Each structure stands twice: as structure tokens, then as C-alpha cells.
Amino acid sequence: MKLSEGVEWALHSCLNLAWLPPGRAVSATRLAAFYELPAAYLNKQLQALVRAGLLASTSGPRGGFRLARAPEEITLLDVVTAIEGPEEAFRCEQILRQGPGGSPDVDYRQACLISQAMRRADLAWRRELAGQTLAELKAAVERRYPDTPGNTRGRFAEMFS
Amino acid sequence: MKLSEGVEWALHSCLNLAWLPPGRAVSATRLAAFYELPAAYLNKQLQALVRAGLLASTSGPRGGFRLARAPEEITLLDVVTAIEGPEEAFRCEQILRQGPGGSPDVDYRQACLISQAMRRADLAWRRELAGQTLAELKAAVERRYPDTPGNTRGRFAEMFS
DNA sequence: GACAATTTACTCGGATACTCTCTGTCCGAGTTCTGACGG
DNA sequence: CCGTCAGAACTCGGACAGAGAGTATCCGAGTAAATTGTC
Numbered sequence: 001m002k003l004s005e006g007v008e009w010a011l012h013s014c015l016n017l018a019w020l021p022p023g024r025a026v027s028a029t030r031l032a033a034f035y036e037l038p039a040a041y042l043n044k045q046l047q048a049l050v051r052a053g054l055l056a057s058t059s060g061p062r063g064g065f066r067l068a069r070a071p072e073e074i075t076l077l078d079v080v081t082a083i084e085g086p087e088e089a090f091r092c093e094q095i096l097r098q099g100p101g102g103s104p105d106v107d108y109r110q111a112c113l114i115s116q117a118m119r120r121a122d123l124a125w126r127r128e129l130a131g132q133t134l135a136e137l138k139a140a141v142e143r144r145y146p147d148t149p150g151n152t153r154g155r156f157a158e159m160f161s
Numbered sequence: 162m163k164l165s166e167g168v169e170w171a172l173h174s175c176l177n178l179a180w181l182p183p184g185r186a187v188s189a190t191r192l193a194a195f196y197e198l199p200a201a202y203l204n205k206q207l208q209a210l211v212r213a214g215l216l217a218s219t220s221g222p223r224g225g226f227r228l229a230r231a232p233e234e235i236t237l238l239d240v241v242t243a244i245e246g247p248e249e250a251f252r253c254e255q256i257l258r259q260g261p262g263g264s265p266d267v268d269y270r271q272a273c274l275i276s277q278a279m280r281r282a283d284l285a286w287r288r289e290l291a292g293q294t295l296a297e298l299k300a301a302v303e304r305r306y307p308d309t310p311g312n313t314r315g316r317f318a319e320m321f322s
Numbered sequence: 323g324a325c326a327a328t329t330t331a332c333t334c335g336g337a338t339a340c341t342c343t344c345t346g347t348c349c350g351a352g353t354t355c356t357g358a359c360g361g
Numbered sequence: 362c363c364g365t366c367a368g369a370a371c372t373c374g375g376a377c378a379g380a381g382a383g384t385a386t387c388c389g390a391g392t393a394a395a396t397t398g399t400c
Contacts, residue, residue: 001162001163001164001165001241001245001246001250002162002248002250002252002382003162003250003251003252004162004343004344004345005252005254005344005345006344006345007251008251008252008253008254008256008275009256011275012256012257012275015275025372027371027372027373028372028373029371029372034260034261035256035257035259035260036259037256038345038346038347040346040347040348041345041346041347043372043373043374044345044346044374044375046373047373047374047375050373050374057372057373057374058353058354058372058373059351059352059353059354059371059372059373059374060352060353060354060355060370060371060372060373061353061354061355061356061370061371061372062354062355062371062372063353063354063371063372063373064372064373065373076278076279076282080162084162085162087163089162089163089164089250090164090168090169091163091164091166091169092169093166093169095169095170095173095196095198096173096196098196098197098198099195099196099316100195100312100313100315100316101308101309101312113298113301113302113305114169114172114173114176114298117237117290117293117298118237118290120289121237121286121287121289121290122286124285124286124288124289125282125283125285125286125289126282127285128281128282128285128286129278129279129282132278137274137275137278140274141274144274147262148262151261151262152261154261155260155261163343165382165383165384166383166384167383167384186333188332188333188334189333189334190332190333199384199385199386201385201386201387202384202385202386204333204334204335205335205336205384205385207334208334208335208336211334211335218333218334218335219333219334219392219393220332220333220334220335220390220391220392220393221331221332221333221334221391221392221393221394222331222332222333222392222393222394222395223332223333223393223394224332224333224334224392224393225333225334226334
């Protein structure tokens with residue numbers, strides 16, 4: 001039970017993109033340089049965000065990635081799901097089917113109480129993540145660390161020089 | 162983000178053990194035969210439960226595994242943690258440390274708001290799992306599927322013949 | 323018949339291969355900008 | 362001086378290797394029961 005490393009990268013990158021002027025695209029190379037990450041691999045993760053409709057990408061010079069929606073419309077769950085996939089953490093292989101009294105016709109993902117309990121926990125996790133948007137996170141950071149937006153914009157600006 | 166297959170096996174096996182007379186031990190071979198699981202690998206998972214103090218093991222003929230505590234004292238989180246380990250799902254590698262204004266002295270697992278948000282979700286998941294004991298699960302199954310305890314005991318009994 | 327020693331069968335436990343996902347890297351297709359060239 | 366066109370630089374996107382955890386298996390140490398032999 002561990003999340004991919006790309007989740008952390010994706011969350012920080014989305015937050016950084018949220019501080020840029022709308023429409024401004026940043027290449028994977030520059031986003032990677034921000035935290036000294038491997039550029040090609042970060043690019044791979046960002047592609048997943050594009051496929052999920054969270055980011056939009058542009059090719060060629062001055063191209064790169066930008067948010068595809070307003071930060072208010074992007075939840076943390078959206079980002080996590082884009083990287084990790086939509087499957088829930090607990091894999092019910094329906095082993096009850098092999099047990100005594102097991103039937104091939106029953107969907108034990110619904111009938112098995114263990115499966116239900118694990119799904120409840122999974123939903124609690126997702127609910128927590130879905131309850132916070134990128135905009136709220138951005139605002140919280142600006143309250144606690146007021147210099148961050150300026151620093152971020154400045155760092156990207158000097159990358160363009 | 163996916164749990165090991167052993168989690169499902171461990172939960173079902175613990176539940177089966179809870180239906181046996183107290184003190185009665187069942188070998189990994191028989192527990193595996195219950196759901197047609199690979200015996201040696203299930204044994205490996207059960208060892209983890211022993212190390213975690215959830216099960217007690219006995220060697221030799223008539224030996225096997227039994228619950229080390231009352232079902233009321235075993236939560237679903239205990240079982241999951243025994244198999245998956247205690248680490249939380251989100252791995253904060255503190256990449257902020259490499260960013261502009263990052264300091265080697267700051268613990269970004271505490272300071273980073275992204276890390277905090279992910280930890281909140283993790284705690285919600287754990288709280289849900291810690292809130293249900295093996296005894297409650299057992300009672301719920303007995304309410305919904307009254308035949309299960311008898312069937313389980315019967316199946317194990319005929320294994321001993 | 324009762325007891326003790328030996329053999330046997332069975333159990334867990336850890337050490338050992340195999341597989342798949344995650345991680346990391348590379349190169350090609352496409353696009354935009356730049357610069358040269360001609361009118 | 363302005364417009365057009367070719368070249369170059371830069372970008373994403375998917376295809377290609379390497380590492381680590383999860384999966385599966387096997388064999389040995391230890392234990393309890395069963396058997397045999399003796400008193």
C-alpha cells in the first residue's frame with residue numbers, strides 16, 4: 001500500500017502551475033528543474049494528467065503544460081486518480097467463491113462484508129481528497145507562506161531569461 | 162496504490178479462526194484449502210500476523226495458527242498493518258527542500274501543506290479501519306449469513322477426519 | 323498391562339527463485355520561432 | 362522595407378531498458394503423537 005512517487009511531483013507541479021498567469025505554459029524541463037527532478041520521468045507523469053483532462057499541453061517552443069481547468073475545479077483526488085488509476089486499494093478477488101457454499105453467480109464484491117468494510121475505508125480516503133480543491137490548497141499556502149507565489153513566479157521568470 | 166493480495170487472505174483467515182473453539186489451532190495447509198489458496202504463500206502471510214502479535218503459532222502435529230487475542234481486541238487496521246507495514250500511503254520525499262527557499266533544516270513532512278492534506282486522508286482511511294473489530298465483523302456476518310459459522314466449523318471438522 | 327525410548331509424521335519458519343509494476347531513459351513527430359532571401 | 366519561405370530549435374508523446382517489491386515455492390529445525398520394545 002504505497003502511492004507512486006509521481007503523486008507528490010504531480011501535486012507540487014499543479015500547484016506551481018496554479019501560480020502562473022492563466023494560459024502561460026511551462027515545459028516539463030523547467031517544472032523538473034524547479035525541484036531537481038528527472039525531467040523525462042516527470043514528463044511521463046504530466047502526460048497522465050493531460051490524459052485525465054487536468055492539464056493541457058502545447059508542443060514546440062514556448063510550449064509546455066498549463067492547467068486545463070480553473071483551480072477551483074480540480075480536486076486532490078483528481079490528481080491522485082490521474083496518476084494512480086481509478087481502481088480502489090483493496091483488491092477483492094472474491095475468494096469466497098472457492099469456499100464452501102460459494103456460488104459463481106454471486107458478486108462477492110457486493111456480498112462479502114469484508115469487501116464492504118474495506119470499501120468504506122477507501123471511500124473515506126477518497127472523500128477526504130475530493131473535499132479539497134487546488135484553489136483551496138493554493139489559498140492555504142498563500143496564507144501560511146505569503147512569499148511563495150512571488151518566489152515561484154520569480155523562479156520561473158528567471159528560467160525564461 | 163494497491164494493497165497486497167495477502168490482505169484479503171489474512172482477513173478471511175482471521176475471521177475463520179474466530180469461528181473455531183478458542184485454543185483450537187488450524188494449520189496453514191487447511192486454512193489455504195478452505196479457499197484453494199497456495200498454502201506456502203498463505204503461510205508466509207500468517208507469519209506476518211504472528212510477528213504482529215495477532216496470531217499465535219504451534220509447531221508439530223495438531224499445531225497451526227490460532228488467534229492470540231480476543232476478536233474484540235483485533236481491528237481491521239491491525240490486520241492490514243501487519244501485512245502492509247506501518248508506513249502511510251503517501252510518501253513525502255520533501256522535494257520542497259530542493260526548491261527555491263528550501264532549507265535542509267525544515268521537516269517538510271510537517272510544514273508542507275500537501276503532505277498535511279495527504280496525511281489527513283490517510284488518517285481518515287485508518288480511522289475507518291480501526292473503528293471495526295473482528296468481533297463486530299463476525300457478528301455482522303452471523304446476522305446476514307446465519308449458516309456461515311456452522312458451515313465453517315463443519316468444513317474444518319471434515320478436514321480433520 | 324504399563325512405561326520408556328525410538329521412530330514417524332506433521333508443523334512452522336526462513337531462505338530461495340520468478341514475475342510484474344514502478345522507475346528511469348531515450349529518440350521521433352510536430353510545432354513555433356528565427357533568419358535569410360527575394361521582390 | 363515588407364512578405365515569403367526554408368531551416369533550426371524546442372516541445373510533447375510514446376517506445377524502450379533497469380530496479381524493486383510482490384508473488385510463489387521449497388526445504389530444514391523443531392515438536393507432538395504414535396509405535397515398538399522391554400519390564
